[in-house]
Amino acid sequence: MNSPPVPASPRIIPRAEHDISRARISPNALKVLYRLKDAGYEAYLVGGGVRDLLLGREPKDFDIATSARPEELQTLFRNCRLIGRRFRLAHVRFGREIIEVATFRAPHDIAEDEGDAALSEEGRILRDNVYGTFEQDAWRRDFTINALYYDIRDFSVVDHTGGVGDIREGVLRLIGDPEVRYREDPVRMLRAVRFAAKLGFRIEAASEAPLFELAPLLADVAPARLFDEVLKLFQGGAAVQSFELLRHYGLFGVLFPATEAALAREVDGFPLTFLLRALENTDRRVNEGKPVTPAFLFAALLWEPVRLRVRDLANDELGELPALQIAAAEVASEQTRRISLPKRFSLPMREIWTQQPRFSQRQGKRPMRLMAHPRFRAAYDFLCLRAQVGEIDAELCEWWTRLQETDEAGQQQLLESAGRPEGARRKRRRRSRARKAKPSDA
Template sequence: MRWEAVVLYALPIHPQATNVSDTGRNETRSVATHIPRSEHSISRVNISPNALKVLYRLKDSGYQAHLVGGGVRDLLLGREPKDFDIATDAHPEDIRKLFRNCRLIGRRFRLAHVMFGREIIEVATFRALQQGGDGNADQHVDDEGRILRDNVFGDIEGDAYRRDFSVNALYYNIADFSIIDYTGGMADIERGVLRLIGDPDVRYREDPVRMLRAVRFATKLGFRLEPATEQPIEALAPLLGDIPPARLFDEMLKLFMGGGALANFEMLRHYNLFGQLFPLTEQSLTHEENHFPLTLISRGMANTDARIE
């Protein structure tokens, strides 16, 4: 398969290793791989008509418009996407002016929701890669390195590098139907590897929920965790204690009510994540009698999966 590679200025994966000029421009370069329509499997037939409406209106209004994230990943894997998310250089207020059926949400991440009945198309403005210590009022990081708020707009390159996993950082460009890959996500999909973008220790500290997402995506996709992505998880598991309960609850629903409860349960225990979420249950599991209560929980998870399927 022959792909066209274009060299572009890009924000680096590791900001610490970057030489920044007096003008603030990063001196590193990155190779963006452009996969033309003839060399990938995504067809507009499989994209939500409402998502296409949003993409085309953004494009026709002079903005960049890309399908991004899990929708692109799932289409490449031959799966039916649950959601269709869009990334653009239009700012949230610009998006709201284009769509009467739009509302802006979020404080940590300012997003636009374009509503078509029960279907919501989420539109996000390209964001800049987090640069620690830059003093920007719109970027807040706590003492543990966790991002509390991030509303600094950027370009598609920085947006790609600030995403979590390489397989979620692929952009389907509605202008020419190509896929843009800055982080090696296409190769990781072909290899069946889940790889965190950047330094895993830093990225998990920025958002500890990424450890739960690593488990969920690995089991959902049948991918293996790349060694560097896997290595810090057990040591950093206690950071989940700082996450708001409402956000953890949302992740629990995705982990245990999506058809992969048993696999997620076993993988969470393997990386010491389950004990951080359910310490009393984990404690009881360390005192088994005739395989109880582990067998009970495992069978309950398996039955839940069977009902959902």
């Protein structure tokens, strides 16, 4: 299937023929739109916000495209901050909410002619700050379903690229030549997977074909940017589908090479079942409105490479815990070459791993000290996830669950009985009774 023909003029969907209501749009986004309109600028709600409203979904963000230049936006909005070099944007802040405002962009060939755009030898966009018209802005966006504009002047939806039809058909289609567009920005491959998984859309054939060949281009993307994209892929409520599509197109192995290598050595469904269960739990928490920490997500994604490295390192002299600490450091260091992981997440991730052997230490004061650890709950959840897929004995998870749920007397009973063989407990009780009998016999 080829890209749709370029229409002579955009399709205008009047308010009576779509379901977008201002009541469903952020009041702060409406403030920005109206202020731009009243100041004489063109201003449209654009992108995922319009797409989600047409699909009856709750938009996560409300982005705006306008004819106003960044310096004009800064004059118009006192709460405005300009960001970005490669792609200059304005952030208009209202408390914790940020409305992102972008000036209409020109196509890259025009931008290059004017000297304020640059492409690498591979065709990747290095700089893109030449401004254009409303129509030019629509045709340089990535997917047709993200190139829809809500006009605040008459509440219509403007469709230059056939996005409304693609939404109706459940099709994800790149605008322009797919290979060229992926080479301009390889992250578009990850966006294609994310939108397909999140929306349940199929990727149109011409847009899908290059995905199987161009995965290596992701290796040249900044690790910090890939971290942001991975969070969007796995914390958007469709982590399982995203994971399966990433592997299908060969993209996962570029992002997580050690994990992909471990998956190739699958035995009795492990580690695939562990990863799928972790991602299922992530989706459930996201869809229930519960938080998901990147530390736990990355701990699950990288656990099998850590396990394999521990197996190689552990010996009688080194021991399990030191081997685990070394393996955790090595795997984390190797992974950050592909995807950066800030210390506020990498350190807790490694603590989740290194707490695992401590759960087997159930005697004395160690269990209560472990429960007081700030990372205990995440490490406990990780332990039980391992038990669910049969990596460890389910009894260990059950014991720690009872320890948390019982009262102080119950905790003391669990601690006293932990780790003692049944026969040893009976023998100790008999010796105790014999010692008490001696005074009466004298």
